[in-house]
Amino acid sequence: MSASLLQRSLSAVWHPCTQMKQHETLPLIAITRGEGPWLLAEGGQRYLDAVSSWWVNLFGHCNAHINQRLREQMETLEHVILAGFTHEPVVRLSEELAALTGHALGHAFYASDGASATEIALKMSVHYWRNCGRPAKTRFVSLAGSYHGETVGALAVTDIALFREAYAPLVRAAATVVSPDARAVESGESARNVAIRAAAALEAFLAEHHTETAALIVEPLVQCATGMAMYDPEYLRRARVLCDQYEVHLIADEIAVGCGRTGKFFAMEHSGTWPDFLCLSKGISGGYLPLSLVLTTDTVYQAFYADEVARGFLHSHSYTGNALACTAALATLEIFRDDDVLAANEQRARWLARAAEPIAAHPAVRHLRQQGMILAFDVDATPGFARRFHAHALAEGLLLRPIGNTVYWMPPYVLDEAQCAWLGARTLSALEKALAE
Numbered sequence: 001m002s003a004s005l006l007q008r009s010l011s012a013v014w015h016p017c018t019q020m021k022q023h024e025t026l027p028l029i030a031i032t033r034g035e036g037p038w039l040l041a042e043g044g045q046r047y048l049d050a051v052s053s054w055w056v057n058l059f060g061h062c063n064a065h066i067n068q069r070l071r072e073q074m075e076t077l078e079h080v081i082l083a084g085f086t087h088e089p090v091v092r093l094s095e096e097l098a099a100l101t102g103h104a105l106g107h108a109f110y111a112s113d114g115a116s117a118t119e120i121a122l123k124m125s126v127h128y129w130r131n132c133g134r135p136a137k138t139r140f141v142s143l144a145g146s147y148h149g150e151t152v153g154a155l156a157v158t159d160i161a162l163f164r165e166a167y168a169p170l171v172r173a174a175a176t177v178v179s180p181d182a183r184a185v186e187s188g189e190s191a192r193n194v195a196i197r198a199a200a201a202l203e204a205f206l207a208e209h210h211t212e213t214a215a216l217i218v219e220p221l222v223q224c225a226t227g228m229a230m231y232d233p234e235y236l237r238r239a240r241v242l243c244d245q246y247e248v249h250l251i252a253d254e255i256a257v258g259c260g261r262t263g264k265f266f267a268m269e270h271s272g273t274w275p276d277f278l279c280l281s282k283g284i285s286g287g288y289l290p291l292s293l294v295l296t297t298d299t300v301y302q303a304f305y306a307d308e309v310a311r312g313f314l315h316s317h318s319y320t321g322n323a324l325a326c327t328a329a330l331a332t333l334e335i336f337r338d339d340d341v342l343a344a345n346e347q348r349a350r351w352l353a354r355a356a357e358p359i360a361a362h363p364a365v366r367h368l369r370q371q372g373m374i375l376a377f378d379v380d381a382t383p384g385f386a387r388r389f390h391a392h393a394l395a396e397g398l399l400l401r402p403i404g405n406t407v408y409w410m411p412p413y414v415l416d417e418a419q420c421a422w423l424g425a426r427t428l429s430a431l432e433k434a435l436a437e
C-alpha cells in the first residue's frame with residue numbers, strides 16, 4: 001500500500017518547491033497522523049516537525065482545543081460570502097487582532113494565503129496614494145534577500161535570484177536596498193551599527209525616489225526565506241521615522257515572524273512602532289486552515305471611505321473571512337491567552353539555546369543565532385549540503401529543511417526540555433553525517 005500511495009502521489013500530485021525528478025532518489029514520505037510535534041509515517045517512523053510544517057503549526061498537530069472549536073463551528077456555519085454579509089468569528093477575530101495592536105491597526109482585510117496578503121498591502125498602498133492625489137507613487141522598495149511570496153505581484157518585492165531570473169519577464173521588479181543582516185558586522189561593530197548603516201542607505205534611497213515610491217516592505221527582525229537573516233530592531237525604528245519623513249508607507253510582512261515566533265506576538269513590538277500595513281498568515285490559524293489578513297490604520301481606511309465605488313478597495317477572494325479558518329485563528333489566540341504562551345516560550349527558547357551549544361562549538365558552524373523561537377546557523381560545507389543534511393535528519397527522526405547552507409529550527413510551541421535536548425543531539429548527529437559524506 002505504501003509504495004502505491006507514493007507512486008500515485010508522484011504521478012498525480014505536483015509537489016511545491018520541488019524538482020520532481022529528485023524524488024527518483026529521495027522518496028516521498030506518506031504521513032498518516034499528526035500528534036503534537038510528531039508526524040507519524042505510514043511505515044511507522046516518527047518525525048519531529050522541527051520546521052512547524054513550513055512555519056505554520058504553532059501548537060502541535062491535532063491540537064485538542066482547536067479541534068474542538070472547529071467541530072463546534074462546523075455544526076453551525078462553515079462559510080458565507082463576506083460581501084454584504086458578516087459573522088461572529090470574523091468580527092471577533094478582527095476585534096481581537098486590533099486590540100493586540102493597541103488599536104493602532106484597527107481594520108482587517110482578509111485573504112487565504114500569504115502572497116495574497118502581500119499583494120493586498122501593495123495594492124492598498126498605491127490606491128491610498130491615488131485617492132490622496134499622489135498617483136505617481138506606484139513603486140516599491142524591499143530589502144536585499146527579501147521574500148514576500150511567489151505570485152506575480154509578490155515576486156516583484158521578492159529578491160531571491162532563482163525566482164527573479166525564471167519569471168523576470170512577468171515581474172515589475174521593485175528596488176532593493178541593503179539588508180540590515182547582522183552577519184555583516186565588521187570588527188568592533190554591533191548588530192545595531194549594521195542596522196544604522198542600512199538605515200542610512202534606506203534614507204539615501206528615499207531621498208532620491210520618494211516621489212514615486214508608495215511603500216517599503218520588510219520582514220521585521222528575521223528575513224526567513226533567504227536563510228534566517230536576523231537584524232537589530234533599530235532598523236525598524238529608523239525605517240518608521242524615514243517612511244514618515246518621506247511620506248512612504250511601511251509594510252510589515254509578519255507572515256512568518258508574527259504570532260509569537262520572535263518572542264512577542266508581533267515582531268514589530270520589539271521596535272516600539274507600528275507599520276501602516278501588517279500582513280499575517282501561516283501561524284494565525286494554528287497551522288490548520290489557509291487564512292491571511294492585512295491590518296491597517298484608520299488613516300488608510302478613511303482614504304477609501306467615499307461615495308464613489310472606484311475609491312473603495314477593489315479586491316476580493318472567494319474564501320475571504322472563511323468562518324472555519326477564523327475560528328481556528330480565534331482558538332489559536334485563546335491558547336496564547338489561556339496558556340500564557342509568550343512567557344512559556346521564553347523558557348522554551350532558553351532550552352533551545354542550551355541544546356544548540358554543542359552545535360555552536362562544531363568547527364564547521366558559523367553565526368549561530370536566535371530570535372525567540374527561531375534558531376539558525378550556517379555551515380561551511382560543499383555544494384549539495386542542504387539535500388544531504390535533510391536526508392540524514394530524516395534518518396535521525398527529524399524534519400529539517402536547510403536553506404542553502406543555513407540549518408534552522410522553527411518548532412511548534414509545545415516542545416519540552418527533553419525534546420529540545422533531543423532535537424539538539426539529533427541535529428548535531430545529522431550535521432556530522434552530512435559533513436562526512
Ligand SMILES: *Cc1c(COP(=O)(O)O)cnc(C)c1O
Pocket residue numbers: 113114115116118147148149150219224225253254255256257281282
Ligand atoms: C511564507 C511567506 C509568504 C507567502 O505566504 P504563502 O502563504 O506561502 O503565499 C510571504 N511572506 C513571508 C515572509 C513568508 O514567510
